[in-house]
Amino acid sequence: MLTYDILIVGSGGAGLYAALESRMEEDLQVGVLTKVYPTRSHTGAAQGGVNAALANLDPTDTWQDHWFDTVKGSDYLADQDAAEIMTREAPMVVREMEHWGCPFSRTDEGKIAQRPFGGASKPRACFSADKVGHVMLHTLYEQGIRHGVNFLNEWQVLSLMHDGQRCQGVTAINTQTGRVHTIQAKAVILATGGHGRIYWTRTSNALGNTGDGTAIAYRAGLPIKDMEFIQFHPTGLRRTGILVSEGARGEGGFLLNGQGERFMSRYAPEKMELGPRDLVSRSCETEVREGRAGPEGEVFLDLTHLGRERILERLPQIRELCIEFEGVDPIEEPIPIKPTAHYSMGGIHTDLNGQTPIEGIYAAGEAGCVSVHGANRLGGNSLLDILIFGRRAGKHALEYARNNSFTPVDTGQEEADAKMIASIMEGESGASIADIRRSMGNLMAEKVGVYRNGKDLESAVSELADLQEQFKMVRIQDKTKAFNTELVAALELKNMLDLAEVVAVGALERNESRGAHTREDHPERDDENWLAHTMATLGDDGRPKLDFSPVTITEFEPKARTY
């Protein structure tokens, strides 16, 4: 049996920071299990910035300003003690990254450069050109090599094991060989990222953002929190969902419907295309719903009127992205776009140290939910979240593993998982993975997407149950053991179907509109009844059971959220 003092599942920013923090003194064995190679993780895709009130650009900025911006942005669903920790510790973790070699862009004085960002009252997003997530991820990986962190690359986690009180470890399959293993660990940190892929093609997320850690925690009986909150970005490319950044609208781009009308005049006559993200997403969606879309249900971001020169000068990267990923040159024609699922605010419920109700089991980053983002995350706070809570989880797990022994683990789970895999591999006659996945994505985008209402959500819940039934018979053609990517896709789909159900059930239950959750039949925020976190656990009947817990309010009384 493989044994680690601390096993981290997931190799993005949160996982690698946790690994580094717990391996710094090199007294414990620390392993990072990842289904990709660490530098492939989705943290690398974050372009814009990481928030920290360094006050390098605006000397009046303080962490308290950052704290308030975060709480307001969350539509008051963030726990204010958690948001306080995150914003107060932010300058320290950003400096620590810098001391480890992270190449942030520089001010004229040679300090870390900062830029303004949506929803922030001061310019506090620290950046490295348009690649800050990428350089942070590489820096953490490099320091991990230096300090002797072990990497189990291309392994897929299967189950999380505990005895009801304490962590035992996980089971996982080595994709390169196809063998199932038990990995015993005093502490497990789940840092597997978000689950935007439940919207399948309608997401900006990587192909593997399937919520694996969140799903195994849910199946192991742990509570998962605020799952109905999914942030949508208004301008994803039609084919792939890849983001066209807000810069394009900032430079004067128009949003047009299929008829060529500048439709934002109907929804935000003053701000037009520069309205807040959620409003613009809803406006695009309304045009499509009311039959004014292009030939394939898209609307258009038109830059042609800016002219060749201005596009080449100000938006060269956006132009390159449209040509490479969509085959469209924005100098010549409008860019086809659709709102796209971007970020999962919800996740595995943890305390301020990233610990779940089971001792030794932790979660951090987009997989976890402390909660600091509440109902809507601010730009630049996701990279901060992974640093702060990756670090805290790593620190706490280190102390825990130093002071505790291994909990005995029986190999029953490994056998059960090997059997589960064998039974998936036997599937010959049912629907294909691609078919079920497409149905799931379409139904989530239509009924649990930007707009939601009770009737659609009810039908979504029952359709998801049908898909779960279909999955039991899923057809697998590839019978090879080694490097079976069809099997991996099946395991991911199983995870997504479980989480999609929790998202839909949570959205159905929450009879209000708050942050990213918009109910057409309950358009107002309702603090009296719904200033609460949704806690979902797996019920005895195999369906999610919902409880609600209060939001921690320490400093800022909820007010209307206006910008």
Added chain:
Amino acid sequence: MIEKITPVRKSILANIRIQRFTPSEHKSAYFDNFKVSVETGMTVLEALRLIKNTQDSSLTFRAFCRSKICGSCAVRVNGKPVLACSTQLMPILEDFKKDSVSIQPLKNMPVLRDLVVDIEPVIEKLSKMHPYLMENRERIPETLEEESIMSKQEHSRFDYITDCILCGSCYSACSAASADPNYAGPLTLGKAYRFSADVRDSFQGERMQAAVDQGLWSCAQCRKCINVCPKDTRPAVSIQRMRKMSIDDGIHDTAGSRRAKAYTGDVAKYGQVNKPMLPVIVNGPKGWAAIEAAENYLKKHGIEPTLQVCTLGGQSSTQKIYDKVKELEAKGENKT
């Protein structure tokens, strides 16, 4: 003026030839042909995914971010290493005026299955290169209350390399890596230079030795890595700069550094390289054996070898070119 938008979207029925290989089932690699209706906007990765979803779900390839930042999906398309996710198919079909395109795994790494190669050997080489910053305490404060100060100009010395996504395209194209399996490869040496050029680092000597040991001087400067890099990180340029840095650091006892010094010294002195003496200068006295062998070979074929250095006329113009190169090099050091 309001006008209905009608996007131009073309479609071609294309033949996608994909190299297949499952070690447990096949003796050697072979090609499968798939008919795919390629539309405007379709990337190589989308075509692969379409084939996997609708024609053959056992087709095996890596992909993750789909947006040119993770480096998982590097493959060869018509022989050239590219990222599948950021390569449009329609222009390739139109350029080659054929309705067929071939997709193969990267070279210089063992194939695990179909388009998936084993990158572990490259990662191991990278790990041996000390690819991390070791804090230079003159630049990096002990406390997290302060930032280290690094000027824009200092940052720009290595910023271009930090775009590297470790996709392996350069390693696939590298002529030195295919000639010598022990050669570290362009991406790893690029990463070594990235840290050695960072003023916040204090580990220069040991990393430099690791680079020398792993083939800093084996690079043939064919610059194929520069042509194929999807992020424009110019590994061959980093290797050149790393070599210069190693000579400046006083590492003169390697074959490569001796060759480099002989080249520059000869050109300065004679206006050209004194090639017959190179084996001796590079490899020491045992180089005479190579010279003797070459002489014998020439004589056997009726050619009388010359041991004289022929100094060309117009040596002063060569000297001018040489001076100009030095001047440009000095400038290059200071630009981004």
